[in-house]
Amino acid sequence: MEKGKRHISLKDLAQELGVSISTVSRALNNHPDISPNVTRKVQKLAAEMNYSPNPLAMGLLKQATRMIGVIVPDLVTHFYSSIISGIEHIAEEKGYYILIASSNESLKKEIKAVENLMKTRVEGLIVCLSQETKTYEHFDRLINNHIPLVFFDRVCRIDKVPSVVVDNVDAAQKITSHFCKNGFQRIAYIAGPDHLNISQQRTQGYLSGLKKCGLEFRSELLVKCNMSTLDATKVTAALLELSIRPDAIFGINDTVAFAAMKEIKRRGLRIPEDVALVGFTDEFHSTVVDPALTSITHPTFEIGQEAARLFFSRIENPDAEPIQKVLKTKLVIRKSSVR
Amino acid sequence: MEKGKRHISLKDLAQELGVSISTVSRALNNHPDISPNVTRKVQKLAAEMNYSPNPLAMGLLKQATRMIGVIVPDLVTHFYSSIISGIEHIAEEKGYYILIASSNESLKKEIKAVENLMKTRVEGLIVCLSQETKTYEHFDRLINNHIPLVFFDRVCRIDKVPSVVVDNVDAAQKITSHFCKNGFQRIAYIAGPDHLNISQQRTQGYLSGLKKCGLEFRSELLVKCNMSTLDATKVTAALLELSIRPDAIFGINDTVAFAAMKEIKRRGLRIPEDVALVGFTDEFHSTVVDPALTSITHPTFEIGQEAARLFFSRIENPDAEPIQKVLKTKLVIRKSSVR
DNA sequence: TTGAAAGCGCTAACAG
DNA sequence: CTGTTAGCGCTTTCAA
DSSP, rough: OOOOOOOOOHHHHHHHSSHHHHHHHHHHOOOOOOOHHHHHHHHHHHHHTTOOOHHHHHHHTTTOOOOEEESSSSSSSHHHHHHHHHHHHHHHHHHHHHEEEEEETTHHHHHHHHHHHHHOOOSEEEOOOOOTTTOHHHHHHHHTOOOOOOEEEOOOTTSOOEEEEEEEEHHHHHHHHHHHHHHHHEEEEOOOOTTTTHHHHHHHHHHHHHHHHHOOOOOEEEEESSSSSHHHHHHHHHTTEEEOOOOOOSSSHHHHHHHHHHHHHHHOOOOTOOOOOEEEHHHHHHHHHHSOOEEEOHHHHHHHHHHHHHHHHHHHHHHHHHHEEEOOOEEEGGGGGGG | OOOSSOOOOOHHHHHHHHHHHHHHHHHTOOOOOHHHHHHHHHHHHHHTTTOOOOOHHHHHHTTOOOEEEEEESSSSSHHHHHHHHHHHHHHTTTTOEEEEEEOOOOOOHHHHHHHHHHHHHHHHHHOOTTTTTOHHHHHHHHTTTTOOEEEEEOOOOOOTSSEEEHHHHHHHHHHHHHHHHOOOOOOEEEEOOOOOOHHHHHHHHHHHHHHHTTOOOGGGEEEEESOHHHHHHHHHHHHHHHOOSSSEEEEHHHHHHHHHHHHHHTTOTTTTTTTTEEEEEEEHHHBBBBSOOOOEEOOOOHHHHHHHHHHHHHHHTTTOOOOOEOOOOEOOOGGGGGG
16 A cells, blocks of 8 residues: 555545446536436445545535634643634634644744645634734734634624634623632732733723722722733732732733742742732633632533634624623632632 | 635736746746746736736645644643644644644544544644543554654654654653652552553653662552543542552643642642642643642643654655654753742 | 646546 | 545655
């Protein structure tokens, strides 16, 4: 069995049976014109010889590769892996494959990923913006060419592109209220870059949460970081060194929450006695740390599924108004935030 | 720009320039026969019109899709995601894409994944066996058909298939010696299923480690689990309930180590004072738990890179003797194992 | 130096 | 009911 003959083709079947290629093709597709006899024979042989249609040939013919490109900021955090699982789940049902690329939180790599994926003729893209992304020409090009596109979590152009997000305002508000109910008064928030929708919305929820509880907003308690461990550690340190330090902190995501936790402990402060802590993380990580971290858990798998569903409805109905799915998060209360 | 004309083809370029398709093709490939003039003109227009060759057409012609199938037991742990990153890194250099499938630790899904990936005409497979996999017909078929195959971490058929593993014997021995040097006497080991090479080898390292330190092997301290959190919790509980309980435990992987940690803490025992703990995990998880977990860290990214390299040398030289790359692990000592 | 034609695997319009 | 033909985008003889 040498190279080049690993897969059998319609031709092989046709030769074997002494009929034409088109007859075989029709029989395999249950075309009504073909006699039941022939159909049966063809399908039997195809099964025996383990025939499977060549997707390259199909793709070339139909101009459809049944591939979706997926771009995520990174591949190694649970958040994205789990979303990818969700996407894959729906894609598989539809007989689609996904091609995964990571932007590594870099705009340059994101642009490159878009280009590369388009070169491979994926039918469209499902994307979470990189942290650096503030310009959108690379997506506008797709939009103008009517190439199916869906954003999730970190999104843009929502008037033109379907998207899946969680209710970040609500989530941040839940956290603030929770702190408040538990008697915390000086609630700090470590935010991300301003241009990211998730950061803006969580800030908004933080502010409205404070107001709802009748707490005054103090600008020194709202700090920004670039969501790296290093930067998060630095801003946490700054918070803890305030003349009157916060008695509660919430971090915008996993990385930030864990960095904060380490820094608080490193300084010999106790959680939650000295400083309470809440993050946005997943089930697994939250329970493995000590103290177990109260956190907002994202419905990651569902986010992926929903994004894929939006993608397919886009393929089927390209001209429909783009919709935005907003999923609810859950606040899971653990030790890190209750005295 | 309606559907079906998103990409421009050689034909488009040829028409625009009033030359034949073959001339365009040659010019683009810098064929020496073509006049420098024409070559220049063609390449200029191609660049302007943003031409990129259709990989489907190429694949059909060359019977090579430039795609590699990757099958991992799961997508959501750092270990595999990071290995995938490594594979992707090398694949990208070579202009290859990877198609990822997860077996979810199930043999049935693994077989299905092999089938599906082969149907998409990937050029070969890079695989880590599922936990359930004890039979290998689905891989033998590939081997017999000379389809490039590489295994990593959990491997089989190593006389026929190149593979990448870590030195598990050495790693387990390191752990045992480390415990011993720190004065621990009753060292327990939570192993995985017998048919997995990683489990066998680590058991071997555990045993030789004990011997080297002059410690006697006690059968009640060597327990097996199926590497699920549930099962790991159960066997940890059993260990802790022994009439004379172990003063040190090492767990075969992340899941087991964390489950053990939780169970130890749940019973009010202190780590490392009452029971020391060591695991096989990655940097991130090990430092985030409390106490920080001494652990063997895998060179995950490199494992992926190495696997991809083996894959390509397989493609280039299909008949070479398959080799096995053995990578070294590192024991990173943290609080969980030193008194 | 260039063009025409065949063929990779498949479907579909057109003829019988 | 079945075969012939053209064509998806590309490379590569073969001819000119």
